[in-house]
Amino acid sequence: HPTSTGYLFNLDYFEKVTNNPNAVTYTLATSITPAAAGTISANPAGTTVNQGTEVTLTANKNFGYKFTRWVDGNGVLVSTANPYIFTINANTTLVAEYETIETYTLTTNSQGAYGLGEFSIAPAGKDGAFSVYEKGTNVTITAIENDIVKFNNWSNGSTALSNAVTINNNTNVIGTFDNVSFIAGWTFKNDQYANPRVAELYSKVENRPQLFAYNVTDNVLAPNIRLLNRGGANGVGVWNTDRGQFFYFMTSFSTVGYKNITISSGLIGYYYGCDEWTFQYSLDGVNFQNISSLTTINTSSVTPIGGILPVEAEGKEKVYIRWFPNVNGTKHGSATDVTATVLSNVTVKADEIAVLDAIAPVLQSTIPATASTTVSASGDIILTYDEKVQLGAGQATLNGKNLTxxxxxxxxxxxxxxxxxxxxxxxxxxxxxxxxxSGNNAAALELTFKTIQKPIPAKRDFNLIVDANATAEQISSGKYVKTIAEAFNAAPSNSTSRFLVLITNGTYNLGGDGTNPQGIVLQLPSGKNNVSLIAQSKDKVILQGNPGWGIKNAVLSIEANDLYMENVTIEHKDGITTSGQRPALNPAGDRNVYNGVRLRSKQDTQVTGGNRSFYYKSTIEGDVDFICGGGTHWFEECKLVSVAAGYLVAPNHDANVQYGYIFNNNTITATTAYYLGRPWQNAPRAVYLNTKMINEPHTQGWASMGTVPALFAEYNSVDANGIKVNTDNRTNIFNVNGVPQTGNYNPVLTKEQADTYTIENVLSGTDKWNPLEIVEQIEAPANLAISNNTLNWEANQYAICYVICKDGKVVAIT
Known part of the structure; x- marks a missing residue:
């Protein structure tokens, strides 16, 4: 104020409980012991509550503590439920008691590969770090590989990329890595604004190159460079403030002692920039020669660019390489935006020039060791020699099967x-x-080992039971919820332990009123991993929703990884009877298994995405494009039910997807004529193997849509009587914008081609995922008998628990 006059106000806050002056209220006092153990959330909030109000108290734990019980002001036990739900009818004091949990340290160490090996760890421990954990925490440590650094094994002998440990004492985990022969590489993981960027990977400290960005016009160092993640890869780009300028990237390094020098990298357009780039080298930093021709880069995915340096660039004290835009060519984006082309995945590999000798390589160690009896069913055999080795001649085998x-x-x-x-x-x-x-041959090797006994799982109960008719007492126990949404909310994030959910019989309305637009009704989001949704009875647990029309409006969306769903039916209420895009399920994520599920709608019943999913003995119903989208999805022994004229599949796989849709040992039934599929967009892939066609498709098999498929094919299709279907007229010609185009493949596979489609080749990946182990059915209980109102049976050691039902109701879990 101009006169410097001030005013001081004293404002008190009064909690308003009710507008009724005659209402009866009670006080609610809560506290925690020990005081640092956690916090209490109350609903409704406040310390004064109307008589008869239902109050929910939730005890939240801090790290190193575990909630045990609620007691009153005199220390008398009130409840062990959390949350605790009660009706307040008197002044109430409640104390949340906790007990301390022992904590231990976790340390990880990398051996080999110049110490460049890295790990990811989940979940986080104390304060979001990865070094201190509560006793009993299950932690997964995963070795991170790249084009240069490769993982060998853990200190316990396991060769799997991921190593699960339970923290019950101070734990030290050692991972051993090796590396291909290289000069340098950039991972672009830190130093947000560094220019130049020093190579994170390097084989010699005196030859650790730096990556620069320069202005094309005047070769001045770019002032504003930053880390950017585009196309799923970390990279670096110039974030210029002066619009309309163009930039190039350059680095230099010594090639003394190296030959066969190969540089790989990727570029992706972002905002404004040149469409065409070349990769070049120079011996003096002034005169550059092209290694690559003009390369048109993408704006939605990373475009590979690089090449092999010529012999004249070998053995030099300094060689320059650069990524240079064609500033006179076409552009993407608007010149009013930043010029932010992103460079990523930069590696410089090379062979070291060997000193020739006449001494054969000597085997130093093997994993597994000779005569080991603790070898995993999936893994790696690793041989380590006393010097660098390469491929010679012959074939390695394991029990007669060729290995690569x-x-x-x-x-x-x-x-x-x-x-x-x-x-x-x-x-x-x-x-x-x-x-x-030097060409000296290593000796022959015979290594014999034995795989482990089949692991016996730990006995356990379900974490949660979904029952639409759950009682108030059941809900207050914390063991029951009434809706699928509540179960999803209860599932922990980024958990490495499985969260088991039993869904009792009934139809569960997930939401939606059929209007458009509506969006996804319910989603299990990314991070809610390791959830199992198991139906009480097949075909008697129905998840139903009614979102509005549209391919993005699914009843249920799965974005999490490692989901297991068993015997659940998912249906779009209007989609069952009404044509149009009404998806039941949007399955994405990775390593997800759908066992015995049933999906019901008409068009776009299942809109796929994500990475790898496996469907076993499941049923998918629809008419038009009722399995559509991207990702790698394997359907084993499933039923594909065409309820009206249409197309079974409409894939739109990205070009980098190797396999796409694989249908193996499936059965197709149809009410009328249908097509096996049509190509939606991009590079669709769909293969039918060993299919029983109760009703055969149109003789050409496939129909046109928006593009030419990368592969639409089948092998060993038979009719209802097991007689081979005539596939002579199957087509690989598709109309695109009215012009017939021919796919570069035969729509009928040879046996040799079909044999390459195995679960190992398609789904295993670097993590050796084997979904067949997940869907393996154990034997039914033996010697089942009832005596004196007691049910007895001989338990199977591989069962984690048994659910006992009577008259369709769950009566016990043991």
Missing amino acids: AEFVNKTVKFSYYGLEYNTQYTFNLPAGFVKDL
Whole structure:
């Protein structure tokens, strides 16, 4: 104020409980012991509450503590439920009691590969870090590989990328890595605004290159460079404030002692920039020669760019390389935006020039060790020699099956998958299969080992039961909820332990009133991993929703990883009877399993995405494009039910998807004529293997839509009587904008081609995922008998628990 006059107000806050002056109210006092153990949430909030109000108290724990019970002001036990729900009819004092949990440290160490090996750890521990955990916490440590650094094994001998440990004492985990021969590489993980950017990966400290960004016009260092994530990859781009300018990237390094120098990288357009780039090298930093031709880059995915340096660039004290835009060519974006082309995935690999000798490489160690009896059913055989080795001649085998070798520095790795438990195997390597860089042959090897006994799971109960008719007492126990949404909310985020949910019989309305637009009705979001949704009875648990028309409006969306769903029916209420895009399920995520599920709608019943999903003995119903989208999805022994004229599939896979949709041992039934599918967009892939066609499709098999598929094919299709279907007229010609175009494939696979479609090849990945182990059915209880109102049986050691039902109702879980 101009006169410097001030005013002081004293404002008191009064809690308003009711407008009724005659209302009866009571006080609610809560506290915690020990005081640092946690917090209490109250609904409704406040310390003065109307008589007869239902109050919900939730005890929230801090790290290192566990809630045990509620007691009154005199220390008398009130309840062990959390949350605790009660009706207030008197002045109430409640104390949340906690007990301390022992905590331990977790340390991780990387060996080999110049110490460049890295890990990801989940979940986080104390204060969001990864070093201190509560006793009993299940932690998954995953080795991170890249184009240069490769993982070998853990200190416990496991070769799986992920290592699960339970923290019951101070724990030290060691991961051993190796590396391919290289000069440098950039991972672009930190130093947000650094220019130049020093290579995170390097084989010699004196040859650790720096990456610069310069202005094309005057070769002045770009002033504003930052980390950017585009196309799923970390990279670096110039974030210029002066619009309309263009920039290039450049680095230099020594090639002394190296040959066969290969540079790989990726570019992606972002905002404004040049469509065309070249990759170049120079021996003086002034005169540059093209290694690549003009490369048109994408704006939605990373475009590979790079090449092999010519021989004249080998053995030089300094070689320059740069990524240079064609400023006279076409542009993407608007010149009023920043010029932010992103460079990522930069690696410089090279072979070291060997000193020739006449000494053969000597085997130093093997994983597994000879005669080991604790070998996992899926993993790697790793041989480590005393010098760098390479592929020679011959074939490595495991019990007669050919294995493929991966050579990394001094190690040779052979991946195997899906071995039988408690079985002896013999690995054979002929002399000369491995040789050193001088050409000296390593000796032959025979390695015999035995796989582990089939693991017996720990006995446990369901974490949660969904029952639309759950009583107030059941809900207050914290063990029951009434809706699927509540179950999803209760599932922990980023958990490495499985969260088991039993859904009792009934139809559960997930929401939606059929209006448009509506959006997804219910979603299990990314991060809510390791959830199991298990129906009490097949076909008697129905998740129903009614979102409005539209391909993005699914009844249920799955974005989380490692979901297991069993015997659940998901249906779009209007979609069952009304044509139009009405998805029941939008399955995305990775490593998700749908066992015995039933999906019901007409058009776009299942709109797929994500990475890998596996469907086993499931039923998918629809008419038009009722399995559509992207991702890698394997359907095993499923029923595809066409309820009206249309198309079974309409994929739109990205070009980098290798397999797409695979239907193996499926049965197709139809009410009228149908097509196996049509290509939606991008690079669709769909393969039908060993299909029983109760009703056969149109003779050409496939119809046109928006593009030419990367592959639409089948193998060994038979009719209802097991007689081979005539596939002579199957087409690979598709009309695109009225112009016939021919796909570069045969729509009928050979046996050799069909044999490449295995679960190992398609789904296993670097994490050796085997969904067949997940859907394996254990034997039914033996010697089931009732005596004196007691039910007895011989338990199967592989069952984690049993659910006992009477007259369709769950009466016990044991």
